[in-house]
Amino acid sequence: MNTLPLKPLSILAVEDDPGDFGLIRAHVRLSGLCAKDDKEAVIWAKILAGGVVAAQKSHPDIILLDLSLPDSAGMDTVHAMRSAHPGTPIVVLTGHDDYDLANAALQAGAQDYLVKGHFDHNALGRAIRYALVRIQLESRLRLSEVALNAVANGIVITDQHAQIEWVNPAFTRLTGYTLEEAIGNKPGDLVKSGHHSESFYQDMWQTILSGQAWNAEMLNRRKDGSHYDESLHITPVISENGSILHFVAIMQDITERKRTDETIRNLAFYDTLTKLPNRRLLNEHLNRAIASSRRNNHYNALMFLDLDNFKPLNDTYGHVIGDQLLVEAAHRLKACVREIDTVARFGGDEFIILLSELTENESESTIQTGIIAEKIRDILSAPYFLKTTPHQIMPPHSIEHHCTASIGVSVFTGHSTTAETAILQADKAMYQAKERGRNLVVFNQDLHDPD
Ligand SMILES: Nc1nc2c(ncn2[C@@H]2O[C@H](COP(=O)(O)OP(=O)(O)OP(=O)(O)O)[C@@H](O)[C@H]2O)c(=O)[nH]1
Incomplete structure (x- = not known):
């Protein structure tokens, strides 16, 4: 100066x-x-x-x-x-x-x-x-x-009780709340989305009340009810005698970045057609299931599922119709299992279903798996109503198609197998199901020479 x-x-x-x-x-x-x-x-x-x-x-x-x-x-x-x-x-x-x-x-x-x-x-x-x-x-x-006033990031200044004293125009652009509407309120009362746990906010208060800055990425809510992702940095303003006078919060809208991250993650870990986990994510889930089975001795089961005679559908009506069937089959499979289980697309018309955290008893787990596998076989064999698209030679209409699946199953613990062998065993059993006439469930344990 x-x-x-x-x-x-x-x-x-x-x-x-x-x-x-x-x-x-x-x-x-x-x-x-x-x-x-x-x-x-x-x-x-x-x-x-x-x-x-x-x-x-x-x-x-x-x-x-x-x-x-x-x-x-x-x-x-x-x-x-x-x-x-x-x-x-x-x-x-x-x-x-x-x-x-x-x-x-x-x-x-x-x-x-x-x-x-x-x-x-x-x-x-x-x-x-x-x-x-x-x-x-x-x-x-x-x-x-x-x-x-000119910066692109939202800025909020509160008193020591977290009541807003000032916000900049970028805050108004981000949240929809004007300076007049914001003054006197607590930021949380305006933008809390309900998405974060109490302990998240406790951590924030503990940090800033101890005089330290706090950073986080969080989901908040605008005045119009829509949500946005923000990167938040809160700094306490401390007087010479050590008491907190104000808090200054700087927030950046990271909704776009989050969306891009999500897209990249989806491309890396999910099948674009069915939106099911792909091989890479399946492997992660499978390794996690094996590790936890080593700790708790619970059985897991892996089903290798291949649609029967899928190729003729593609050959007759084209890939677009084949795609519809794959998407519908994916929906049906997901409906048959619990939230903790994984339904993955392994490739082509092949799916893998991982049932985690079954019982500690092999025969009980095998019976449970058998029931689910039969349910899946049954549900997949129900007719599919597939819609042709207007640009095809025929006017748009619905095709009723019947399709079954051959399912190979392996039941295992983390002590007895690795991810690779679990898949191989189920694949071998699926091959047997095809050999024995398709539309069948075959357990790896029932093969004459199981691995
Ligand atoms: N529509 C569509 N077809 C696919 C896709 N990926 C692979 N396919 C087709 O899926 C078919 C897989 O056929 P196969 O499993 O070899 O043979 P299948 O006719 O099902 O006979 P079996 O398995 O022996 O019962 C091939 O025609 C592939 O071209 C896809 O993403 N969309």
Whole structure:
């Protein structure tokens, strides 16, 4: 920050009363703000218009402004001088002890005021120095405000009780809440989505109340009810004695980034046609199931499922119709299992179903799996109604198609197998199901030479 000018000050006094001007000049000399023998140190203008012109010509360091002039009175005088000379500090001279008038003058852009006839050279000197410092601080403050208003990130300033004192326009753009609507509310009351646990917020409070900054990515709710993802950074503002005065929260809308991350994740781990987990995600789930089975001794089951005679459907009606059947089969499979199980598309017309956390008893687990496998076989064999699309040669119509599946099953614990062998065993059993005439469930354990 600039310090006060070291050179003697140049002062403009806008004052219609020669007696008052004489007093001002005497006080200025006594105050030591300018050289004692400098007759030009205080420039005199008797009316506002003259004062405005004099300020333009001489660029004074400070303007002493009487509020009651022949060509202007009251706040109009302050407004006129302030707009003509925005960067020059103004000390208003009021005629009587009118604090309302003085306050209004400060609001209108003056930096300080003096009551005429009630100040000496010390008070004048102090007022002038104060006004010079204050205008510098005000200009820095204005600059910061312009910057805060211009940034793309939302900014919220709260008091120590988390009640909003100020928000910037980016916050309004992000949440839909204007400054007026936000003031006095707690941020959580405006944007909490209900998506995060109590412990999430407890962690936040614990951190910021201990004087530390807190960062998180979270889902919030706009005024119109829609949701957005934000990256949030909260910093406590701490006084010299260590108590918290404010919190400053800076938030960035990361909805787009989250969406892109989600798309990339979906492409990496999910089949684009059926939206089922792909091989890579299946392997993750399978390895996790094996690891947990090693700890808790629960059996898992893996079904390798291949649709029977799927190729002719493609050959007769085209891949678009074949795709519809694959999507419908995926829906049916998902409906047959629990939330914790995995239905994955392994490739082509092959699916894998992983049943996790069965019982600790092999035969019980095998019976359970058999029931589910039969249910799947049954559900998949129900007719499919597939719709041809208008661009095909035939007008759009519905095709009723029948399709069955051959299912190979392996039941295992984490102690007895690896992910690879579990898949191989189920695949081998599925191959047997095909060999034995299709539309069958075959367990790996029932093969003559199970692996
Ligand atoms: N519509 C469609 N077809 C696919 C897709 N991926 C693979 N296919 C087809 O699925 C068929 C798989 O056929 P197979 O499993 O070899 O033979 P199948 O006719 O089902 O006979 P079996 O399995 O022996 O009962 C092939 O015609 C592939 O072209 C896909 O994403 N969409």
